[in-house]
Amino acid sequence: xxxxxxxxxxxxxxxxxxxxxxxxxxxxxxxxxxxxxxxxxxxxxxxxxxxxxxxxxxxxxxxxxxxxxxxxxxxxxxxxxxxxxxxxxxxxxxxxxxxxxxxxxxxxxxxxxxxxxxxxxxxxxxxxxxxxxxxxxxxxxxxxxxxxxxxxxxxxxxxxxxx
Numbered sequence: 590x591x592x593x594x595x596x597x598x599x600x601x602x603x604x605x606x607x608x609x610x611x612x613x614x615x616x617x618x619x620x621x622x623x624x625x626x627x628x629x630x631x632x633x634x635x636x637x638x639x640x641x642x643x644x645x646x647x648x649x650x651x652x653x654x655x656x657x658x659x660x661x662x663x664x665x666x667x668x669x670x671x672x673x674x675x676x677x678x679x680x681x682x683x684x685x686x687x688x689x690x691x692x693x694x695x696x697x698x699x700x701x702x703x704x705x706x707x708x709x710x711x712x713x714x715x716x717x718x719x720x721x722x723x724x725x726x727x728x729x730x731x732x733x734x735x736x737x738x739x740x741x742x743x744x745x746x747x748x749x750x751x752x
Contacts, residue, residue: 624740
C-alpha cells in the first residue's frame with residue numbers, strides 16, 4: 590500500500606519515519622498520533638490509517654499522512670470492525686515505535702479511537718473502556734476517544750468517504 594500526503598501525493602513509510610525521527614530529535618514538544626477508521630461500502634470496506642505529527646516548531650508544525658486500503662467482500666459487524674480499527678492502530682503505533690532507536694526512546698506516541706465515552710449510551714460506548722485498556726496494555730499510555738480523537742474521527746473518517 591502507498592502512503593499519501595493530504596493532497597494525495599505518494600510518499601513512503603520510510604520518509605514518514607524520517608520526518609518523525611527529525612521531529613523527536615529536534616523537540617520534546619511533539620505528538621505522534623495514530624488513528625484508523627473504516628467505512629463499509631458496497632461489497633467492500635475502506636480502511637484508512639493516519640499518522641499525524643504535531644509540534645510547535647514553526648518549520649515542522651503539523652503534518653499527516655494516510656494509507657487507504659479497500660477490502661473486497663468484507664462486512665464484519667460494527668463491533669468487530671471497531672475492534673479491527675483498534676488493533677490496526679496498535680500495530681501501526683508499535684511499528685512506528687520500533688522503526689528507530691530515537692523514536693523508540695523519545696517519541697510521544699498516542700492513539701485516537703473512533704469510539705464514544707462509556708457514559709454516552711451509544712453502541713461504541715459499550716466497548717470503549719475495553720479498547721482503551723487494549724491500547725494501554727501495549728504500553729501506549731495516551732489514548733483518546735471522542736470528542737478528543739480527531740485523528741480517527743475526523744481525518745481518517747474524511748478519507749474513508751472518498752474512493
